[in-house]
Amino acid sequence: MLDNYNSKNDRKFSQDTPIINERIKFQKVRVINSQGQQLGIFIIKEAIEVAVKENMDLLLVSDKSDPPVCRILDYGKYKFTQEKRAREARKKQHTSTIKEVKMRYKIEEHDYKVRVNQAIRFLEAGDKIKATIIFRGREIHHSDLAIDLLNRLANDLSSISEIQQKPLRDGKNIIMLLNAKEILL
Incomplete structure (x- = not known):
């Protein structure tokens, strides 16, 4: 041939x-x-x-x-x-980036809702979320409260996101990764 x-x-x-x-x-x-x-x-x-x-x-x-x-x-x-x-x-192609949402484990309710709305905006844009709880000084002893807060965040965002990485201690922080469900993308 x-x-x-x-x-x-x-x-x-x-x-x-x-x-x-x-x-x-x-x-x-x-x-x-x-x-x-x-x-x-x-x-x-x-x-x-x-x-x-x-x-x-x-x-x-x-x-x-x-x-x-x-x-x-x-x-x-x-x-x-x-x-x-x-x-x-190339225009239609979207590269997924990791956006970070930082908070303390003693966050007020209004501030928490602001962070949730921020996370929703990021997820709807197709980005991943890195939720970080920051500790100062001896606050690290209350890591169970921080994990509860991250689980609450994951539960509030469960309709549009799924957990990619469960809460994990990283130095003086606890982080959790969330990514958007496929239906949004």
């Missing part, structure tokens, strides 16, 4: 670069015109001539078939639409 392929110019172009016009190294190709109709099997020189008559380029679509398939199209327009699709894909 690929025995009539000449690979001496392979090293110049990456695999992402489309193979067009004179860079197509097959003897015979199946040609599809710009409207999507099959024109038949041509010798490569004839196929390029047909494309040039239409003021277009010959693009190798598939080298896996026998004979390889080429399409007649405007390469500039094709390249523009490919770049536009790539830009759109």
